[in-house]
Amino acid sequence: MVPINFGAPQAAAELAEQARRIAGSHPTAAAALSAAVAARAYALTGRHEQAEGAIADAERFATRLSPRQRADTWFGYGEQKEHVHLSHALTTLGSTRRARESQTRALELSSPTSSMTRGLLRLDAATCWHRDGDTEQACRAATAALADLPPGWRTGLTRTRAVELYRMIPAQDHHEPAARELRDALSA
Known part of the structure; x- marks a missing residue:
């Protein structure tokens, strides 16, 4: 997941492919996680x-x-983890209906104190708004997601996702108030 989170999805795909071969074809937490990470990497690489x-x-x-493999532990593949990964993969693919289902379920299962995870899910949801044709709502949702994050968490991965959304917006729409607010939030 490190290459995905730091902008190297092709390297992530290669590592995920290796992990999938090692994990095998039997239902294990490792096999499920490696498939989910591969899905994200493949989506990001088109x-x-x-x-x-x-x-x-x-x-x-x-x-x-x-049940042991499904436990929400470092070595398990809990339902929350599943939906966080599926949200990102499906959002990237443009499968917004399915992505929203995973976002909703992941948010239900995420602790209110899981600021980073909740922020990323909200940014995925904002991207879905844009993909569904409501760029104004997308910008508002992304700006709110960033504002709700602790200041130290508005960098790195969350910022990258918000920047990716902003870059998806056609240049002629950058002057719209909601897009300017998102740009300002990214500049802060």
């Missing part, structure tokens, strides 16, 4: 068919995990 296949694998593995 390999949509592979991303959809990895999503299907991750979902299939997740439904077959034992």
